[in-house]
Amino acid sequence: DAGITQSPRYKITETGRQVTLMCHQTWSHSYMFWYRQDLGHGLRLIYYSAAADITDKGEVPDGYVVSRSKTENFPLTLESATRSQTSVYFCASAEALTSKLYEQYFGPGTRLTVT
Amino acid sequence: DQQVKQNSPSLSVQEGRISILNCDYTNSMFDYFLWYKKYPAEGPTFLISISSIKDKNEDGRFTVFLNKSAKHLSLHIVPSQPGDSAVYFCAAGNAGGTSYGKLTFGQGTILTVHP
Numbered sequence: 001d002a003g004i005t006q007s008p009r010y011k012i013t014e015t016g017r018q019v020t021l022m023c024h025q026t027w028s029h030s031y032m033f034w035y036r037q038d039l040g041h042g043l044r045l046i047y048y049s050a051a052a053d054i055t056d057k058g059e060v061p062d063g064y065v066v067s068r069s070k071t072e073n074f075p076l077t078l079e080s081a082t083r084s085q086t087s088v089y090f091c092a093s094a095e096a097l098t099s100k101l102y103e104q105y106f107g108p109g110t111r112l113t114v115t
Numbered sequence: 116d117q118q119v120k121q122n123s124p125s126l127s128v129q130e131g132r133i134s135i136l137n138c139d140y141t142n143s144m145f146d147y148f149l150w151y152k153k154y155p156a157e158g159p160t161f162l163i164s165i166s167s168i169k170d171k172n173e174d175g176r177f178t179v180f181l182n183k184s185a186k187h188l189s190l191h192i193v194p195s196q197p198g199d200s201a202v203y204f205c206a207a208g209n210a211g212g213t214s215y216g217k218l219t220f221g222q223g224t225i226l227t228v229h230p
Contacts (some may be wrong), residue, residue, distance in 0.1 A: 004158075031216050042121075042204060043159070043220040050216060058217065090158050094216065102147050102208045102218060106158030 002026050006091050006107040014115055019078045021110050023091030030096035032074040033104060034058075034066065036087040043090065049074055050096075081114045088112070118142045119207050121221035128228050134192040136224050138205035141186065145207035148181060149218070150190045153202040162203075163190070195228045202226075 004025040013019050023032065034046040035058075045058030047066040055066050063085060065077045074093075078085055088111050092104040120139045128134045136150075146167040151159040165172040165179045165188070172179050178191045192199055202225050206218040 035220075040222060042119075042222040043206075045217060045219075048217060059219075092158070102149055102164065102206075102216075103161045104218065106151075106160065108156070108158050 004091060004093055004105055004107040006089075006110050008110060009108065010111050012113045012115060013081050015081060015083060017081050019081050019112065021076045021078075021089055021091075021112070023074045023076070023107060025072055025074075025091075025093040025105075027093060027095075027105070028071055029093035029105070030071070031094040031104075032068065033092040033094075034064070034074070034076045035090045035092065036060065036085075037090060037109075038087050046076065046089075078112075081112075083114050086112060086114045117222075118145075119205060119219045119221040121203075121205060121224050123224050124222070125225040125227070128195045128226065130197055130228055130230050131194045134190075134195045134199065134226055134228065136190040136192075136203050136205075136226065138188050138190075138221050139186060140188075140207050142207070142209070142219075143186070144209045144211065144214070145219075146210055147208040148179070148188050149206045149208075150177075150179060151204045151206060151220075153204065153223070159204060192226075195226075197228050197230050200226055200228050 007022045033048040035043040049055045049068045091107040094104045149164040150162040153159040181188045202223045205221045
């Protein structure tokens with residue numbers, strides 16, 4: 001399928017478990033992003049990547065790990081899930097062109113519940 | 116420190132009337148501003164943008180106004196339609212330095228357009 005996909009769409013896990021959220025895009029966009037959406041906070045950037053093997057922290061990176069070995073994939077791992085990480089997670093991608101860089105394309109989201 | 120703020124959590128408008136959504140920012144380094152629209156269970160989608168060298172950008176029923184001196188932007192929807200009912204996020208970016216490519220989002224405003 002063309003576009004940007006996330007899996008799983010829904011996930012329930014227990015405190016302390018490791019969880020990996022997947023993100024895949026077919027546009028060959030250079031930039032990819034992970035956000036979490038929480039009531040009252042809007043969208044907050046967790047990590048982003050400017051290209052394969054280049055990643056950087058966003059606003060709320062603690063407790064999360066990312067990697068980007070291929071341009072099209074950008075997985076997000078919660079090393080030891082906590083209840084405060086219960087949220088909706090969105091992956092996004094964008095072209096490197098300055099005029100288009102900020103027009104990010106979002107996936108459908110993953111709703112994660114940590115019990 | 117919320118650098119982008121949407122102070123109205125919700126807005127209710129009658130079909131055919133104008134909807135005005137507001138957004139304030141504190142970081143004077145922001146030079147690109149965008150509005151995203153989000154339906155339930157979907158990812159945000161890009162709606163309209165404006166760079167800091169302009170004060171107005173129009174696209175069909177949607178117009179974004181930027182007042183740099185007041186650090187304020189607004190989105191006008193005329194005429195409003197029931198299908199416009201969604202959450203609207205404003206976002207801001209800075210093309211310089213380590214912030215290149217990153218967006219800071221507001222908390223969102225829920226717009227409801229009544230038939």
